[in-house]
Amino acid sequence: MRAAxxxxxxxxxxxxxxxxxxxxxxxxxxxxxxxxxRFGPVPQGVRAGDTIRWINxxxxxxxxxxxxxxxxxxxAPRAQGRTVVAKAGKIPFYCKYHPGMTAVLGVAK
Amino acid sequence: MIQKSIFPVASVAAALLAAAAGTPAAAxxxxxxxxxxxxxxxxxxxxxxxxxxxALAKSKNATVRGFAQExxxxxxxxxxxxxxxxxxxKVTPADNPTSAALTKQAKADERRLAALSGAAFDRAYLANExxxxxxxxxxxxxxxxxxxxxxxxxxxxxxxxxxxxxxxxHAEHLAAGLK
Numbered sequence: 001m002r003a004a005x006x007x008x009x010x011x012x013x014x015x016x017x018x019x020x021x022x023x024x025x026x027x028x029x030x031x032x033x034x035x036x037x038r039f040g041p042v043p044q045g046v047r048a049g050d051t052i053r054w055i056n057x058x059x060x061x062x063x064x065x066x067x068x069x070x071x072x073x074x075x076a077p078r079a080q081g082r083t084v085v086a087k088a089g090k091i092p093f094y095c096k097y098h099p100g101m102t103a104v105l106g107v108a109k
Numbered sequence: 110m111i112q113k114s115i116f117p118v119a120s121v122a123a124a125l126l127a128a129a130a131g132t133p134a135a136a137x138x139x140x141x142x143x144x145x146x147x148x149x150x151x152x153x154x155x156x157x158x159x160x161x162x163x164a165l166a167k168s169k170n171a172t173v174r175g176f177a178q179e180x181x182x183x184x185x186x187x188x189x190x191x192x193x194x195x196x197x198x199k200v201t202p203a204d205n206p207t208s209a210a211l212t213k214q215a216k217a218d219e220r221r222l223a224a225l226s227g228a229a230f231d232r233a234y235l236a237n238e239x240x241x242x243x244x245x246x247x248x249x250x251x252x253x254x255x256x257x258x259x260x261x262x263x264x265x266x267x268x269x270x271x272x273x274x275x276x277x278x279h280a281e282h283l284a285a286g287l288k
Contacts, residue, residue: 036268036271037268037271037272037275059186059187059189059190059268060182060183060186060272061182061186077186097179097182097183098179098272098275098279099279099282100274100275100278100279101275
């Protein structure tokens, strides 16, 4: 029983770094804060498959909507949510309710 | 059409600037007090929510309706925050001639818009929204924010100004795109 559990774990440990190397770094989570009617600094080093955690600190409802349809999230006041960025590229995004709120997310492959 | 949309701008601006110049309620040159500022800001929000509700009752244009829904949601959020703040500060908003003039002008605008329908209503509503936010923003920037004494009130008004500037440009953008 114990050996049965240990063996795959050991195999994973040994294969772990090599597999991650081959498939690129493991997906990471980045944060974008929305506050005072602005998108805060957009994270650098985002890769396709990573997650963006959107934190809305405003008392207003906002969205973060990619112009290319790659992602869209609707955030209630003071709410947060996550989107996975599937596609690489320079992705302009905006708030559907407040179209003056814009930013660009750079996503590497 | 153009004449009609300019008229309310001038009136709203005059009403709001009266707060700067000193109104019959305050000695000439005297800045509005925090209770008066809170009342003016709250009243300005109530007026825009009423205008949006009128638009939601009359307009069939999806873009215009979306904008009106945004106005209701955002201005209600600011006004809820304003009510929470005055409660916390134990301040009673004070009615004043600027608030009264704003409300009087809003009733006139509402009657004028009530007589319109279809695309004519949509155009007039958006033009009025752009002009109204422009006038309110000028008053916030030049008078209400500089005159406010309480830091939390000032901060809420500053947040409001950021929001209303976005509303103004959104309304201008939509108005320019209406056929």
